[in-house]
Amino acid sequence: xxxxxxxxxxxxxxxxxxxxxxxxxxxxxxxxxxxxxxxxxxxxxxxxxxxxxxxxxxxxxxxxxxxxxxxxxxxxxxxxxxxxxxxxxxxxxxxxxxxxxxxxxxxxxxxxxxxxxxxxxxxxxxxxxxxxxxxxxxxxxxxxxxxxxxxxxxxxxxxxxxxxxxxxxxxxxxxxxxxxxxxxxxxxxxxxxx
Amino acid sequence: xxxxxxxxxxxxxxxxxxxxxxxxxxxxxxxxxxxxxxxxxxxxxxxxxxxxxxxxxxxxxxxxxxxxxxxxxxxxxxxxxxxxxxxxxxxxxxxxxxxxxxxxxxxxxxxxxxxxxxxxxxxxxxxxxxxxxxxxxxxxxxxxxxxxxxxxxxxxxxxxxxxxxxxxxxxxxxxxxxxxxxxxxxxxxxxxxx
Amino acid sequence: xxxxxxxxxxxxxxxxxxxxxxxxxxxxxxxxxxxxxxxxxxxxxxxxxxxxxxxxxxxxxxxxxxxxxxxxxxxxxxxxxxxxxxxxxxxxxxxxxxxxxxxxxxxxxxxxxxxxxxxxxxxxxxxxxxxxxxxxxxxxxxxxxxxxxxxxxxxxxxxxxxxxxxxxxxxxxxxxxxxxxxxxxxxxxxxxxx
Amino acid sequence: xxxxxxxxxxxxxxxxxxxxxxxxxxxxxxxxxxxxxxxxxxxxxxxxxxxxxxxxxxxxxxxxxxxxxxxxxxxxxxxxxxxxxxxxxxxxxxxxxxxxxxxxxxxxxxxxxxxxxxxxxxxxxxxxxxxxxxxxxxxxxxxxxxxxxxxxxxxxxxxxxxxxxxxxxxxxxxxxxxxxxxxxxxxxxxxxxx
DNA sequence: CATGAATGAGTATTCATTCAT
DNA sequence: AATGAATGAATACTCATTCAT
Numbered sequence: 001x002x003x004x005x006x007x008x009x010x011x012x013x014x015x016x017x018x019x020x021x022x023x024x025x026x027x028x029x030x031x032x033x034x035x036x037x038x039x040x041x042x043x044x045x046x047x048x049x050x051x052x053x054x055x056x057x058x059x060x061x062x063x064x065x066x067x068x069x070x071x072x073x074x075x076x077x078x079x080x081x082x083x084x085x086x087x088x089x090x091x092x093x094x095x096x097x098x099x100x101x102x103x104x105x106x107x108x109x110x111x112x113x114x115x116x117x118x119x120x121x122x123x124x125x126x127x128x129x130x131x132x133x134x135x136x137x138x139x140x141x142x143x144x145x146x147x148x149x150x151x152x153x154x155x156x157x158x159x160x161x162x163x164x165x166x167x168x169x170x171x172x173x174x175x176x177x178x179x180x181x182x183x184x185x186x187x188x189x190x191x192x193x194x
Numbered sequence: 195x196x197x198x199x200x201x202x203x204x205x206x207x208x209x210x211x212x213x214x215x216x217x218x219x220x221x222x223x224x225x226x227x228x229x230x231x232x233x234x235x236x237x238x239x240x241x242x243x244x245x246x247x248x249x250x251x252x253x254x255x256x257x258x259x260x261x262x263x264x265x266x267x268x269x270x271x272x273x274x275x276x277x278x279x280x281x282x283x284x285x286x287x288x289x290x291x292x293x294x295x296x297x298x299x300x301x302x303x304x305x306x307x308x309x310x311x312x313x314x315x316x317x318x319x320x321x322x323x324x325x326x327x328x329x330x331x332x333x334x335x336x337x338x339x340x341x342x343x344x345x346x347x348x349x350x351x352x353x354x355x356x357x358x359x360x361x362x363x364x365x366x367x368x369x370x371x372x373x374x375x376x377x378x379x380x381x382x383x384x385x386x387x388x
Numbered sequence: 389x390x391x392x393x394x395x396x397x398x399x400x401x402x403x404x405x406x407x408x409x410x411x412x413x414x415x416x417x418x419x420x421x422x423x424x425x426x427x428x429x430x431x432x433x434x435x436x437x438x439x440x441x442x443x444x445x446x447x448x449x450x451x452x453x454x455x456x457x458x459x460x461x462x463x464x465x466x467x468x469x470x471x472x473x474x475x476x477x478x479x480x481x482x483x484x485x486x487x488x489x490x491x492x493x494x495x496x497x498x499x500x501x502x503x504x505x506x507x508x509x510x511x512x513x514x515x516x517x518x519x520x521x522x523x524x525x526x527x528x529x530x531x532x533x534x535x536x537x538x539x540x541x542x543x544x545x546x547x548x549x550x551x552x553x554x555x556x557x558x559x560x561x562x563x564x565x566x567x568x569x570x571x572x573x574x575x576x577x578x579x580x581x582x
Numbered sequence: 583x584x585x586x587x588x589x590x591x592x593x594x595x596x597x598x599x600x601x602x603x604x605x606x607x608x609x610x611x612x613x614x615x616x617x618x619x620x621x622x623x624x625x626x627x628x629x630x631x632x633x634x635x636x637x638x639x640x641x642x643x644x645x646x647x648x649x650x651x652x653x654x655x656x657x658x659x660x661x662x663x664x665x666x667x668x669x670x671x672x673x674x675x676x677x678x679x680x681x682x683x684x685x686x687x688x689x690x691x692x693x694x695x696x697x698x699x700x701x702x703x704x705x706x707x708x709x710x711x712x713x714x715x716x717x718x719x720x721x722x723x724x725x726x727x728x729x730x731x732x733x734x735x736x737x738x739x740x741x742x743x744x745x746x747x748x749x750x751x752x753x754x755x756x757x758x759x760x761x762x763x764x765x766x767x768x769x770x771x772x773x774x775x776x
Numbered sequence: 777c778a779t780g781a782a783t784g785a786g787t788a789t790t791c792a793t794t795c796a797t
Numbered sequence: 798a799a800t801g802a803a804t805g806a807a808t809a810c811t812c813a814t815t816c817a818t
Contacts, residue, residue, distance in 0.1 A: 033227030116310040164358030196779030390800030421615030504698040507613045552746030
C-alpha cells in the first residue's frame with residue numbers, strides 16, 4: 001500500500017531537516033566553497049539525487065541555511081521582547097545572544113562566514129542590513145527607556161561591541177573573557193542587572 | 195648579452211607587485227575560492243605561467259597577500275608607537291586604524307573575508323591570533339597609563355569595539371556614524387582627545 | 389525507483405572493463421605518459437568524469453591495467469601447473485607463454501613498456517620482482533625433475549632466454565624465428581618434446 | 583677581446599657534452615617524459631635558453647642521446663672485431679657487452695627504456711632494427727667459425743640470451759648471477775674460453 | 777655566447793547537476 | 798520518494814619553447 005499524503009509530508013520534513021543540518025555543519029566547518037554537494041548528501045545519509053529533490057541548487061541550499069540561522073536568532077530575540085516589559089529587555093537580550101554564542105559557536109561562525117563572503121553578500125546583503133537595522137531598533141528603544149541621552153549613537157556603539165565580542169570569542173574561545181565582557185556591556189548600557 | 199642582475203631584480207619586483215595587487219583586489223571583490231588563477235593573471239596583464247614563476251601556487255599567493263596586508267597595518271601602527279610618547283598613543287592608534295578603514299575599506303573587507311574562512315584559517319590562523327595578541331598588548335600598556343583599573347579586560351573590550359565598528363562600517367558605509375563612534379571610543383578609554 | 393543493486397553491479401562491471409580495455413590498448417600503443425585521461429575516456433566512449441568515478445586517478449588505472457595483465461598470465465600458467473604432472477610441465481609452460489606472445493603481442497609490449505619506465509617501476513617494481521621470482525621457482529622445480537645438475541642457474545638462464553626471445557620477437561615479429569627458438573629452448577632444458 | 587673561433591669551438595664541445603650527459607643521466611633515472619628540459623639545463627649548470635642553442639628540441643636531444651649510446655656500443659664492439667682474429671671474437675664480444683653492463687647499468691637501462699617506448703620507437707625503430715641485424719651478423723660469422731651447424735638460428739638464440747640476461751640483471755642487479763650466466767653462454771656457443 | 781622572463785596550450789582532476797530506472 | 802551512474806565545463810598547475818636584452 002502506498003504511503004499516505006501525510007506520511008509523505010512527514011518524511012519530507014525530516015529529510016529536509018537532515019539535509020539542512022548537514023549543510024549547516026559542513027559550511028561552518030569547511031566553508032561554503034570547499035563543501036561539496038556530495039559531502040552534504042553523504043553526511044545526511046542520502047543520495048545526491050534525492051538532495052536535488054529538496055533543494056534545486058547548492059545556492060538555494062545556502063539560502064535555506066541562512067534563513068534557518070536567521071530564524072533561530074529572530075525567534076530567540078522575539079521571545080525576549082514579547083515576554084518581558086520594556087526597560088528590562090536589554091540585559092536579557094544580551095544574555096540571550098551570548099548564551100547562543102557559548103552554546104553553539106559554529107552557528108555564529110557560519111553567520112560571519114556567510115557575511116564576509118562577497119559572492120554571498122551579493123545575494124543576501126540586503127537581508128542582512130535589514131535585520132541588523134531591526135535589531136538596532138530594539139536597542140534604541142531600550143536605551144531610550146534606560147535614559148541614555150543619545151540612544152541612536154549608543155545603539156550603534158552597542159551593536160559594535162556585541163559584534164566585536166562575538167568575533168573575538170570565535171577567534172580564540174578559550175582565552176576570551178566572554179562573561180566579563182558581557183557584564184561590562186550591561187553595566188555600561190544601563191540595563192538592569194540579572 | 196643577458197640582462198644584468200639588477201635589471202632582472204627590477205623586472206621581478208614590478209611584476210610581483212602587479213600580481214599581488216590583482217590578487218588582493220580580486221580576493222576582496224569575489225572571495226578567495228571564486229577567484230581563479232587565470233582571473234588574477236589576466237587582471238595583472240600577464241600569462242598564467244608567469245604567475246607561477248612568481249608564486250608557487252594559489253595558496254602561497256594568498257599567504258603573500260595576507261603578509262602584505264599585515265605589513266601595511268603593522269607599519270602604520272609602528273609609526274604611531276615610535277613617534278609618540280606613551281600616554282598619547284591610544285587616540286592616535288584609533289585614528290590611524292579608522293583612517294585606514296575609511297580610506298581603503300576593501301583592504302579590511304579582505305582581512306575579514308580571510309579570517310572567517312575555515313579553509314583559510316587553517317593556513318593563517320596562528321598568524322592571525324598572534325598579531326591580535328600583539329596589538330592588544332599595546333592597548334593594555336596604554337590603558338594602564340591612562341589609569342584604567344582593569345587594563346586587560348578593558349583591552350579586550352576596546353578591541354571588540356574596534357572590530358565591531360569596522361565590520362558594521364563595512365556592512366553599511368554610508369549610514370554608519372564612524373566618526374562619532376571613534377570619538378566615543380576615545381572618550382570612553384581615556385586617551386587624550388585629539 | 390532506483391536500479392537494483394544487481395543492475396548497478398552489472399553496469400559497473402561493464403563500464404569498468406571498457407575503461408580498462410581502452411587504457412590497456414592506449415598505454416601499449418602510445419605509452420603511459422603520452423596517453424591522456426581524456427584519450428582513454430574518449431576511446432572507451434564515456435566522459436572523463438565517469439572514468440574518475442571508477443578509478444581514482446591515472447596511476448590507479450595503471451595499477452589496475454597491470455593487475456589485469458598479470459592475472460591473465462598467472463591464470464594461463466596456473467592452468468598448466470594444475471592440470472599436468474610435474475616433469476611434463478616445462479614444455480607446456482613455454483608453449484603457453486609463447487602462444488600468448490604470438491596471439492597478443494601488444495599485451496607483452498605493454499608489459500615491457502611498463503617495466504622499463506623508472507617512474508612506473510617506482511610504483512610497480514616490487515610486484516614485478518616478486519612475480520618474476522615466483523615463476524622462476526616453477527622453472528627450478530621442473531628443471532630439477534628433468535635432471536639438471538644446477539637447476540637454479542639453469543632457471544636464471546632459461547628465464548633470460550624467454551625474456552630475450554619475447555623482446556626480439558616484439559622488435560621484429562615478421563623475421564624472428566619464434567617457433568624454432570621455442571623448440572630449441574625445450575630441447576636444451578630437457579622438457580619432454582610436444 | 584673576443585674569443586677566437588677555436589676557443590668557441592672548444593666551449594661548444596664541452597657545453598654540448600655536459601648537456602648530453604645530464605640528459606642521459608636524467609632520462610635513465612626518471613624516464614623521458616618525466617624529465618623536463620629545465621631539469622636537464624639545471625643539472626648541466628646552464629640556462630634553458632642556452633640549451634636551446636645546442637639542441638633545437640627535447641626530441642632532438644633524445645635523438646642525440648640515443649646516438650651517443652649507440653656510438654659507445656659500436657665503438658666497443660668494433661674495437662673487439664678489429665683487434666682480434668675471427669674465431670676468438672665471440673667470447674670477447676660477450677665479455678665486452680657484459681663488462682659495459684656491470685660498469686654502467688644506467689646506460690643499458692636507458693637503452694631499454696627508449697626501446698620499449700612506442701612514441702620513441704616510432705622515431706628510432708628502424709635504426710634499432712638495423713643495428714640489431716648488424717650485430718647478429720657478427721655472431722653468425724663467429725658461430726660459423728665455431729662450427730655450429732645452424733649458425734643463423736643460433737645467432738638469434740644467442741642474441742636472445744644476451745638481451746634477456748641484460749634485462750634480468752637490470753631488474754635485480756644484486757641477485758642475478760651475471761658472471762655465471764656469461765660463462766654458460768660462452769661454453770654453450772663455443773667461443774674459446776677467456 | 778648567454779640569461780631567465782614570458783607565453784599559452786595542454787594535463788589531471790573535481791564537482792554541480794541531470795537523468796534513466 | 799530514491800538511487801547512483803553519467804556528464805562536461807571549469808580549475809590549478811606544468812612545461813616545451815620563444816625572445817628581448
